[in-house]
Amino acid sequence: MQNTTVFVELLDAADKLSLDEQETLVEILQHRMVEHRRAELAKEIQDAEQEYRAGRCRPVTPDELMGEVLS
Numbered sequence: 316m317q318n319t320t321v322f323v324e325l326l327d328a329a330d331k332l333s334l335d336e337q338e339t340l341v342e343i344l345q346h347r348m349v350e351h352r353r354a355e356l357a358k359e360i361q362d363a364e365q366e367y368r369a370g371r372c373r374p375v376t377p378d379e380l381m382g383e384v385l386s
Contacts, residue, residue, distance in 0.1 A: 329337060366372050375383075 329340060332340065363372075
């Protein structure tokens, strides 16, 4: 419930901004989201590389991978 209140307050505050300020806010938020996704992807890649080096996974062919996905 607390998050909903904060979200509504943020929307109300954004409504009080000029159109230019709202556009700038959207651009900043989009940039932050891209950076966040990039950091998540980098972490997933790092984790996958560690699993591979530790021998917890093995290389597979595309056909093997699709067989596992579809089973």
